[in-house]
Amino acid sequence: MTWNDITANWGLWSGRMKARFPHLDDSTVEIGKHDRARFEAHLAKLHNLSVNEAREEIDDLLYIETLNREISDPGI
DSSP states (O other): OOHHHHHHTHHHHHHHHHHHSTTOOHHHHHHHHHOHHHHHHHHHHHTTOOHHHHHHHHHHHHHHHHHHHHHHOTTO
């Protein structure tokens, strides 16, 4: 799963982002739809993370969702 997969279905993923990162709200989550780097910086600031930590958190989310997708549909 990639960031493009997330932005292609932003309505679904914005809710999951808010669930994983509780300090996000609708206006801040919208940043990610257009600019991942800016979203990472904003996420870092809101959650007291470094930008690298925020990037790793997003990469972890992508990895977990990739595994979930593979388990749900092994034919992918």
